[in-house]
Each structure stands twice: as C-alpha cells, then as structure tokens.
Amino acid sequence: MKKLLLAAAAASICAAPAVAEVKVGMITTLSGGGAGLGIDVRDGFMLAIAQSGRDDIDVVIEDDQRKPDIAVQLSDKMIQSERVDVLTGIIWSNLAMAVVPAAVNQDVFYLSPNAGPSPLAGKGCNKNYFNVAWQNDNLHEAAGAYANTAGYTNSFILAPNYPAGTDALTGYKRFFEGDLAGEIYTKLGQTDYAAEIAQIRASGADSVFFFLPGGMGISFLKQYADSGIDLPVVGPAFSFDQGILQAVGGAALGVVNTSQWNKDIDNPTNAAFVESFQAEYGRLPSLYASQGFDTANLLLSALESASPSDADAFREALRAADFDSTRGDFAFGPNHHPIQTIYAREVIQEGDVFTNKIIGTALENHSDAYAADCKM
Amino acid sequence: MSAILIIEQVLNGLQFGVMLFLMAAGLTLIFGVMGLINLAHGSLYMVGAFAAAAVAGATGSFLLGLVAALAAAALAGTLIEVVVIRRLYAAPHLDQVLATFALILVFSEGTRWIFGSFPLFLEIPDALSGPVTLPGGIEYPLYRLTLIGIGLAIAVGLWALIERTRIGIQIRAGENDREMIAALGVDISRLYTLIFALGAALAGLAGALVGAIQSVQVGMGEPVLILAFVVIVIGGIGSIRGAFIGALLVGLTDTLGGVFLPEVFKLFMEPGAAQKSGAAIASMGIYILMGCVLVWRPTGLFGARP
Structure with a gap:
C-alpha cells in the first residue's frame, strides 16, 4: 500500500x-x-x-x-x-x-x-x-501590381540603401510593367528628402513608389505634400500604419498603400x-x-x-x-x-483620426518568389 | 541636369546647412568656453521639437510652439547644467562623455514616458505652406526659404552678440583664459549657465523648426548630433564663424554629393549599380571632407592655432 x-x-x-x-x-x-x-x-x-x-x-x-x-x-x-x-x-x-x-x-x-x-x-x-x-517582397510586389491596374507607366522609385530597401525595389520592379523615370537609394535613417523631391519634380514621372518605413516615411510625406508636386504616390503599408498616420496628418490623405490586413476586412x-x-x-x-x-x-x-x-x-x-x-x-x-491576399488601401479621415480603407485587391492568394528555392 | 535643378539643390544644401549651424553653434560654444563634450545636445533638439509639437497641438499656434520650444530647451539646458554638468568641468573628457551619454538615455526614455512611443504631429503653419515661384521659374517650398532666412538672421545675431556686447566679451575671454576672467570678478558659474542655456535654446529652436517637416520622435536628435560634431571639427572648435562655414560646407557637400555623384557614376556604370554605389560614396562625403580639412588644418578652418 x-x-x-x-x-x-x-x-x-x-x-x-x-x-x-x-x-x-x-x-x-x-x-x-x-x-x-x-x-x-x-x-x-x-x-x-x-x-x-x-x-x-x-x-x-x-x-x-x-x-x-x-x-x-x-x-x-x-x-x-x-x-x-x-x-x-x-x-x-x-x-x-x-x-x-x-x-x-x-x-x-x-x-x-x-x-x-x-x-x-x-x-x-x-x-x-x-x-x-x-x-x-510581398507588399512591394502588390504595389507594383496595383500601379499597373491604376494605369501608371512611368514610376519614380526610392528606398533606403539597405537589404530590405533593395528587396522593396526588386519586388516593385518584379510586378510593375511600366518604365522607371528614376531609381534612388537614400541613406538609411535619412530625414530630409528635399534633394530627392527636386529630382522627382524634374524626372517627368507619372507616379512615385517609395518604401521608407517609420519616421523616414513621415518626413518624406510631409515634405512631398509641401513641395506642391501632385503625382500620385504608392507604397507598402509600412509608412501608413495606424501608429504613424497621426504624425503625418493630412499629407497622407488619399495615398494608396498595400497591406495584407486592414481593420475593415x-x-x-x-x-x-x-x-x-x-x-x-x-x-x-x-x-x-x-x-x-x-x-x-x-x-x-x-x-x-x-x-x-x-x-x-x-x-x-x-x-x-x-x-x-x-x-x-x-x-x-x-x-x-x-x-494570402494583399489589398490596396487608401488613407482616409474618420472624424479626427487618420486611418485606412480597403479600395481593392492588389494580388490574390499571393505566395513569394523564393519558395521554389526552399528544400525542406 | 537642368540649371533649375542645380539651383534648387543648392538651396536645399543651404537650408540643411543653416539648420545644422543652429545645432553646431551651441555645441561649439559649450566646448570652446567650458571645455565640455556635451553628447546630450541632441536631446535638447528633441526636447524643443516635442515641446513645439505639444504646444502647437494644444493651441493650434505654430508661433506659440516655437516659443515653447525655446523655453523648454533653455530650461532643460539650465537644469542639466546646474544638476549634472557643473560637477564635470574639472573632470576628464571620458567622464563627461559618460555622464552626458547617460543624459541621452534619461531624456529619451523620459520623453517616451511622457509622450508615448509613437511619433508626434507638428505641421507647417498655413501661411508658410506650399511652394513659391522664384525668379527663373524655380518652384521652392516657402517654409524652407523661411528656414534659410531664420538661420541667417540668427547667425548675424550671434555674431553681434559675441563681437559687440559685454556678454560676448566675457564669452571670448572665457575661451581664452578661464582663470583670468574669474580673477577679474566675472561670475564664471553664471556665465557658464547662461552659455549652456543659450546653446540649448538654439538646439531646441532647430528641433522645432525642422520638426515641422520631419518626424517628431524619440531619438531624432542623435543623427543630427553626429553631423553637428563633424561641423565643429571642420570649423574649428570654439569658433562661431567656423561653425557657420562648416555647417554650410557640410550641408552643401551632403546634398550635392547625394544628387550628383550617382549621376557621375552613371557615365561609366549601368544605372541601378551607379545609383547604389554613388549613394554609398555620397554618404561618406562629409567625412571625407572632414578628413581633408584636418590634413590641411589640424585644428579646423578657424580653430585656435596651437
């Protein structure tokens, strides 16, 4: 016992x-x-x-x-x-x-x-x-696909000079069928984009694609809005997430960005x-x-x-x-x-809060370009 | 590459330069007069931007925001001078670096504690927003032109303060021989606090002015601080004139290098690679400039000769 x-x-x-x-x-x-x-x-x-x-x-x-x-x-x-x-x-x-x-x-x-x-x-x-x-690359590929459907044929593209920046421009170019009016690698952490904006103005582009996550995107958008250039802008969701939209303010209104998620799904x-x-x-x-x-x-x-x-x-x-x-x-x-499906969203204002609204699908059931190299 | 684009880029370089000057002026005065390496100068820039964003957000007035930025940065500067820095004048530079680095961490986390982790919103006032057309058909943002104007006005003001007033005489004397002016009956500790507050206020003003076109966020001061150190090393430590010339040189080199080097590389490379390697070399431009100046003049352009 x-x-x-x-x-x-x-x-x-x-x-x-x-x-x-x-x-x-x-x-x-x-x-x-x-x-x-x-x-x-x-x-x-x-x-x-x-x-x-x-x-x-x-x-x-x-x-x-x-x-x-x-x-x-x-x-x-x-x-x-x-x-x-x-x-x-x-x-x-x-x-x-x-x-x-x-x-x-x-x-x-x-x-x-x-x-x-x-x-x-x-x-x-x-x-x-x-x-x-x-x-x-996914959200950038979706941005390229969206640019085609929006009818853009001559994009000016920019991203910071680091691995994810290269991936971003590669991803956009993989799906975008038009020409490039210019391609710029900026410094990582750069806060002033006056020089790049002047180049965009002089380039004759019909659209701008940028990948500038976090604070870099806030600076770029504010300065872009103040420059008086009115070319349409596309970008991945990273410069338009809920955390930073309030800091960009009205400068981001109407900008189309790509994301796999939004609050109105x-x-x-x-x-x-x-x-x-x-x-x-x-x-x-x-x-x-x-x-x-x-x-x-x-x-x-x-x-x-x-x-x-x-x-x-x-x-x-x-x-x-x-x-x-x-x-x-x-x-x-x-x-x-x-x-997964990646959507195109547009920045809107709800009351005094800036947020995103889905306006269409950029890529349906999208995988990635590297899966074939994976031997598990 | 059209003439318009070149002129526009020169204006951009000037604007960047005068804002760097506001940072570098305080840094060089503090180092020149007190012999202190103040790594926390970037934090005062951040304090200015946050104060401006908070007050402009609450009152809707950009001008009040600027006043708040000046006041908050000067106050923070006075506070850290009296509480921390005053004990360090006699200490070796390494101790000063350690203490002021600690201040960076305190300010960063303190700001996060008060304002949260997400960037703040600060907007260009309506009266100054949008582009204006300059002679020759150049479209240039009015706000950036205003920044150039404010920067130049402050440079003239500082020059007058230092060359034409009693305080200025004391500051210049302090740079040359601290013990002697103390012996002549100048309250040296008050003078130090005053200079520190002045430097802090200029940094805060720069933060607020630049914050309107950039992102007001924790850690925004450190990249500028590094550039400001490059400026004062080029200009010669302790020299306001050196800081001014150095700031313009750095601003122009950085802006023009970033635009034109990739263009030059395109002459003998394919565009994508030219962009990448041009951008990489351009980001070293100001450090190469600093190296060249130091080889030519080891104490900087206007530094005291040993």
Whole structure:
C-alpha cells in the first residue's frame, strides 16, 4: 500500500510539468526609434493569449533595442537558460537574420510576426521556421501590381540603401510593367528628402513608389505634400500604419498603400479583434498588432493538438494553420510563408483620426518568389 | 541636369546647412568656453521639437510652439547644467562623455514616458505652406526659404552678440583664459549657465523648426548630433564663424554629393549599380571632407592655432 502511494505520488510529480507550461520567448523592440512596432506586436500577441484563457503559457518578453548583438544575447539566454519552446517577436530583418538560423538549429520553433527576409524564404528555409506576416517582397510586389491596374507607366522609385530597401525595389520592379523615370537609394535613417523631391519634380514621372518605413516615411510625406508636386504616390503599408498616420496628418490623405490586413476586412475574427484591441489599449490596432494577434492564435491552435515536446506533431499542427486569422483565409506555402491576399488601401479621415480603407485587391492568394528555392 | 535643378539643390544644401549651424553653434560654444563634450545636445533638439509639437497641438499656434520650444530647451539646458554638468568641468573628457551619454538615455526614455512611443504631429503653419515661384521659374517650398532666412538672421545675431556686447566679451575671454576672467570678478558659474542655456535654446529652436517637416520622435536628435560634431571639427572648435562655414560646407557637400555623384557614376556604370554605389560614396562625403580639412588644418578652418 505504502509503495503504491509512493508510486502514485512520484507519478503525479513527474506528470505535473507535462500537462502545463509552454514557454514562449518574445524578443522585440520596445525602446528607441522603432519601439512603436514592437509594442504593437507585443500587445496583439498578449491580447490573444489573454483571450484564450489559458494560464499554462508562460511568455517571457525582452527588449532587443533594435540591436542585432542584443537580440542574439537574448535568444541565447532564452534558449539555454530559460529553455523556451517557441521564440517569436523580432521586427527587423537584420535582427531576424542574426537570431533565427541559430535558434531553429537548436530545435526551437520560431514564429515570425513581422520580418520576412528573402534568405529565410528560399535557400535558408527551415522546418522549424514559420512566418505569419509576409515575405519582405510581398507588399512591394502588390504595389507594383496595383500601379499597373491604376494605369501608371512611368514610376519614380526610392528606398533606403539597405537589404530590405533593395528587396522593396526588386519586388516593385518584379510586378510593375511600366518604365522607371528614376531609381534612388537614400541613406538609411535619412530625414530630409528635399534633394530627392527636386529630382522627382524634374524626372517627368507619372507616379512615385517609395518604401521608407517609420519616421523616414513621415518626413518624406510631409515634405512631398509641401513641395506642391501632385503625382500620385504608392507604397507598402509600412509608412501608413495606424501608429504613424497621426504624425503625418493630412499629407497622407488619399495615398494608396498595400497591406495584407486592414481593420475593415469583413470577418468575425477581425471585427472582434479590432473591438477588443481598442477596448484593451485605447487605440486602433495597426497591421503589426494584427500580425502579433495572428501569431499567438496560430501558436494556440497548434497547442490544442500537440505539445512542443513532440516536435514532429507540433510542427504538423503549425503547418495546418488551423486558426481563424484576422485576414480571413490563411495558409502556409511549402516554405512556411503565408499564401494570402494583399489589398490596396487608401488613407482616409474618420472624424479626427487618420486611418485606412480597403479600395481593392492588389494580388490574390499571393505566395513569394523564393519558395521554389526552399528544400525542406 | 537642368540649371533649375542645380539651383534648387543648392538651396536645399543651404537650408540643411543653416539648420545644422543652429545645432553646431551651441555645441561649439559649450566646448570652446567650458571645455565640455556635451553628447546630450541632441536631446535638447528633441526636447524643443516635442515641446513645439505639444504646444502647437494644444493651441493650434505654430508661433506659440516655437516659443515653447525655446523655453523648454533653455530650461532643460539650465537644469542639466546646474544638476549634472557643473560637477564635470574639472573632470576628464571620458567622464563627461559618460555622464552626458547617460543624459541621452534619461531624456529619451523620459520623453517616451511622457509622450508615448509613437511619433508626434507638428505641421507647417498655413501661411508658410506650399511652394513659391522664384525668379527663373524655380518652384521652392516657402517654409524652407523661411528656414534659410531664420538661420541667417540668427547667425548675424550671434555674431553681434559675441563681437559687440559685454556678454560676448566675457564669452571670448572665457575661451581664452578661464582663470583670468574669474580673477577679474566675472561670475564664471553664471556665465557658464547662461552659455549652456543659450546653446540649448538654439538646439531646441532647430528641433522645432525642422520638426515641422520631419518626424517628431524619440531619438531624432542623435543623427543630427553626429553631423553637428563633424561641423565643429571642420570649423574649428570654439569658433562661431567656423561653425557657420562648416555647417554650410557640410550641408552643401551632403546634398550635392547625394544628387550628383550617382549621376557621375552613371557615365561609366549601368544605372541601378551607379545609383547604389554613388549613394554609398555620397554618404561618406562629409567625412571625407572632414578628413581633408584636418590634413590641411589640424585644428579646423578657424580653430585656435596651437
């Protein structure tokens, strides 16, 4: 009898950790210039975790300060000392390239809520790496496709001189069928675009495409609006997200931008997400917040059917992507990147808040150009 | 490449230069008179921009915003001089760098704490928005022309202050021999606070003026700070005239290099590659300029000869 009790006690002690505790490490940017993006991803992610009602998911959140070396340190700490099962959260492609390959090779799962650098979609793809947002080129490709339908034939294009900037112009050119009136690489972090705007004025273009994320886009749009040039502008959603539109003000009104998400996508998950996000945080969600929310829901859906300790089953469960996305239909391609519809949105004013409205579809069920190179 | 485009780019370079001058003037005075390396000068630029955005947002008046920027930056400058910097005049430069770097972090996170992580909105006043047509058919934004005007006016004002007033005499004396003017009965500690506040106010004004056409966000001051250091090294540390010439040189080199180098590269490369390598070389332009000036004159254009 005593032996039996002891055995039972031992069994219950051993069993206890098995039912509970999935550990998730979130490395994201919460301080410095790019903090708005990380905060949105974190808030969206934590909202979904809270709504799931599960208390056996332990999320460790750390700030990478947008520095690759710090991100690497944090991921080493999370993998080796905190022993997380799943990593997520990185915003910037250069940080993702520093962290992701090493992490997935240590049998940790990585779910990307934002960055989608091309190497990780092509030759460097990995069975433990899932991208829930987009491959970097996607929104720019959609902008190129939109420019065709809008009838533009001569675009002036500009982006910062760094890998994601090159990807952006490559993506636009891949789909845009017209000519280029000019192609400019600006400095990363540049704040004054007077020289570029003068070149646009002199170029004879019929449209402008730009990829200038965050503060760079705010500066460009304000200066462009003040220059008196009235050529139409197209860009990816990164310069028109909810976080920065208020800072651009009227200068962005009417600009068309491409995004895989918007708050008016009509499905119950999205409606509930927008409403609960506003109720919880007192502001409108951005596309980054929707990506964080979707990432957490993907994770939750996989946890329903498998535990990360059974890596193969858990991977299959992730690949199935059996969750209700804020974007409606959502599926992974063979390289674990989304196949999704990308919309054209227009900046509008609702009361005194600037936001976006969907005006059409730019690319339907779009995959990426690198999937064929991925040998998993 | 038309003449109009070239003139427009020269105006752009001038405008960039005079705004850099507002930053560099304070930095060079503080270094010249007090021997202090103030890394937090960029934070005062940010304080000015945020104060202007907050006040202009609340009252709807850009002018009130500018007044608030001047006041807030001068106040923040006075505060850090009295609380932190005053203890560091005798300390080695490394300690000053450490303390003022800490101030950058304090200001950045403090601003985030008050205003949040998202950029603020500051708009060009209606009266100054939109382009004007200059003689020769050049369309140029009125606001940028105004910036050039304000920058030049302040340069003249500073020159008058330093060359023509009693305070100016004290400042120049302070640069030459601190102990001596203290011995002559000038309240040196008050003079230091005054110079610091003046430098801070100029930085704050620059932040507010430039904030209207750029993004008012945490960390906006640091890139400008680096350029301002390049300016004062080129101009010669401690020299207002040097800061003015240096700022215009840096502004013009940066703007014109970024536009014309890729064009030059296109003569012997295909356009895409020419753009990329031209842009890369152009971004080094001001540092190459600084290197050349230092080889020619190791103390800068107007620096004191050793």
